[in-house]
Amino acid sequence: MLPPERAFVSRPCFRVVLWLAFASLCACGAASVGEKGRAVRVRLDSAELASAHEGERHALLIGINQYEDASWHGLRYPGKDAEDLGRVLADPRRGGFRSVTVLTRPEQTTRAAVLQALRTLAARPWNPKDVVVIYVSGHGTLARDARGDLQRYLVMRDTRFRDVQGTGLEMAALERELEHLGSRRRVLVLATCHSGTGKSLLPPAVLEELERTKGAFPPRPLEEDSRASLVLSASDWGETAREDDALANDIYTHFFVQSLDGRGDRNRDGAVSATEAHDWARRHTWTYTEGRQRPSARMTEVGADPVLLAGALTQPGQPEVFSYSPRLEGFTLKVDGVDAGELPGGVALPEGSRKLGLHKGGQLLWEDTVALRAGERRALDSLLREVSPGPQRTVALEVGALGFLDARSRREVLPPTALAGVGLRLGGVLLEQRLDVGVDLAAGQGRRALLLDVGGTVPVRHRVLMLGVTVGPSWQWGRLGLSTGPRVAALWLERSFQLDLLSQDERYLTVWPGWMAGVSWRLGTRFVLEAKGQLLWAYVPVDGRTRAVGFGGLFLGGGYRF
Template sequence: MLSPERACVNRPGLHVVLWLTLLSLSACAAVSTGEKGRAVRVRLDLAELASAHEGERHALLIGVNHYDDESWNDLRYPGKDAEDLGRALADPSRGGFHSVTVLSRPEQTTRAAVLEALRALAARPWRPKDVVVVYVSGHGTLARDARGDLQRYLVMRDTRFRDVQGTGLEMAALERELERLASRRRVLVLATCHSGTGKSLLPPAVLDELERTKAAFIPRPLEEDSRASLVLSASDWGEAAREDDALANDIYTHFFIQALDGRGDRNRDGAVSATEAHDWARRHTWTYTQGRQRPSARMMEVGADPVLLSGTLTRPGQPEVFSYSPRLEGFTLKVDGVDAGELPGGVALPEGKRKLGLHKGGELLWEDTVALQLGERRALDSLLSELAEGHRRTASLEVGALGFLDGRSRREVLPPTVMAGVGLRLGGVLLEQRLDVGVELVMGEGRQSLRLDVGGTVPVRHRAVMLGVTVGPSWEWGRLGVSTGPRVAALWLERSFQLDLLSQDERYLTVWPGWMGGVSWRVGARLVLEAKGQLLWAYVPVDGRTRVVGFGGLLLSGGYRF
């Protein structure tokens, strides 16, 4: 056991449970390189930050190198990885943990010994603001539980290959032990994976089943389905991680420990958080392995103050934006038009207004200008939700031409008229947010000639006002949008005949049913250009007779989403 002196530092705080998975697989081959199997806004002054991070930090680190069952190949560096991580966490100049316990000897790494160590950990007088880090490095595998469901298991020293269910440490059991802790700041570090190579040896029957199973139905890591708020992985699911003799560690863990000396302090607040350490290790692991190992992360929720693994908060950090969402994986984040990195991950930015954009394959998914302040952490997922939920209203200025489709009505009732006006579209307001409602008010006037049955061609001044309402769905593909739906329009029409012997005004008010369709193009985060066509069935009284004729038009608009 490493027992560092108590350090008078502000301790990490988090109001939700954080689970941290670092999947790092070690191979046993005697080669130099082997394979191993909503927006959160923070505006706190320094005193508030210090108060939020009070509490003690404790760690239990387990490394399993050797196995009784020869079916599990012995590993090279799990014990050393646990020892190296323990020294970093115990060092007063880095982690400053109050206690660090390392279990790496054979008698300490049996299933019973590990469960006993976890229960002893739970017996401590934990406080909600205390931090506990549990690290396990060794083989992992998949096996069926008592109900026949495929589950993840950690392989202890005495786990038997033919009886994983009865002798292995099920992830659910480990999770239950951690849930007994009174601390609300729990970090689980699993240096194991289950891809079927290296540390993640799988029974032949399981391998055969996985090979015949579609990828979408392969069991995901248990941590991804738990109540975890944060899941970090040394490699992507189904991908082998690596260790290296030159580093004498597995590659990801080497760089993760390296981040704790301060190099991972991305936002320059004096401390290294779990996500900062992961992002540092992710970038360097990717480079070191020439893209063969892709550390990944899954984040469902992040509290206002992340878990700090090293250092002391001395000042509010630079603003940060981040995403660990699977749906944004592979997107490039641009800041003020410059590439800031590929997601998942986070970046620290200078405070002030910054133009953020998400790009993939040359296409722009999202772009907006965001005001960022010191100590602020913004989740890109939440910003996208704000765009989806908040920017569903569009106010527009519209101009176009409306008129009757048949020549007789254009000659005798109303010539084509240039119209201008305003529009408002409310997105997702009906039928559980499936239908939009659009309202347009346009008007126009002109002086032309009409051909009447009596009197021949006569000059006429006309005015028209149309109020239309459209209800229907809309779809968006990147910048392109399409909308359609039934429409009802009310038309007020005034005609003034100016003759030498006759001065007569006629006024009509009628309501027409019809249909409208539109195509839009998003210029930026809020500016939209749209073309809308409409077709109405018009009932027009002329000279005491009612005509049923077609009426249509085209409107061009420029809108602002808010």
């Protein structure tokens, strides 16, 4: 067992960039199991990887077991959790941190002492590529601030239950202190929760308010607004984190530390990153607690995850895909048709083209084939944005045919005409992104004999120009898309009779209402094949008489989405 305070120093190692805030709710005293109150394309060679992660790593780890105010019950393992994590981070064969400071003594864990330790850390010379990890294990609570807003507070040794606002450490204040650090790669680890049990205690007024709130807990207002780049939590919002006597640790912290011996190196690049360690601990915590504790993560920056907690990069490693976005939480990721796990989290894949899909409740949200290379990390959110980045624009070249629906009009008025044109479709621009708008222009001409009432068979040259607008919804199932909606088309028609004794031209301009339906098939994220059919109805003057006629058209095309 280590003494209550110890600073570990090892050789300088690789530098890293990112913020991590990880809430790993340490432990409550109970029986054997206690309770306590969740893209960017990167491809680098080995030299670039080493340069990107070059620098020093420093850690400040704080564990608070006992409290001056008896309202906060004592905890068993926060101090040990901080020491166990510190030992691994300082080990030259594992974390290789240049300095690791562990604070657990009573005089070191007051609000003033913790703030002073943070300011002392900020005063040292920092390189922007340095990594700093801050870990705090202890009680957490919710309380009203001076403005009356509900805020998240960390309970220090001297925090008074009746004056949390004045004596606790507000989460936002802790983040502001971290912003003063010269490193751009900062990791904040918060081993606390606010469920109202175990390692969390809520003031009566707050508890009463939450009991009146449907669902027992308000929306996630705290981590969502965090300025940290990566927030790792031992349990999800409103859940209870647990410690276990058999593990002699907070459950999540036990597996987080375990991952740093190399077992968490998911992509086999020689190093364990912050997200890899979290994913290892998340899966094993979920299994160990039989689903009662769901570690979670919040990220505001994604990409190469340069926060390396153990090991050293020796090669680019396998490509990875991942998501820590709340909007994709609970979706199942399938790779080449096989379940690869539930989000949030990440998975390492073999190089090459992989068919990825997101499923939930038997429904397919998205599916695409993605080419992956060694060293890449692809955020699923960015892949979805490539497919649907708000209003989707598609430009298509089209060819097809347009003709009367009835045989008499095809014989006597205008034969079927081949057309070529261009179309533009804007996805999700009307009625809160529920309706698409399409505009198309097509032209064609031909020469054919028509059968007239007087004169028999007469050769006729014809020209057609059509401008149409379509409005309607569309649906997407993986690569397959469907669209439909009402259509209005303006048609300009010219007929030129080619007789020896008569040369006569007729021109008509009319506007037709109708309906369009289309089907599409995506070829990757940008290219698409389309087929569209349309029906139009109009009154057309022919030989001095006005006819009510129907027109039909079929078009095939290839489009580019941007």
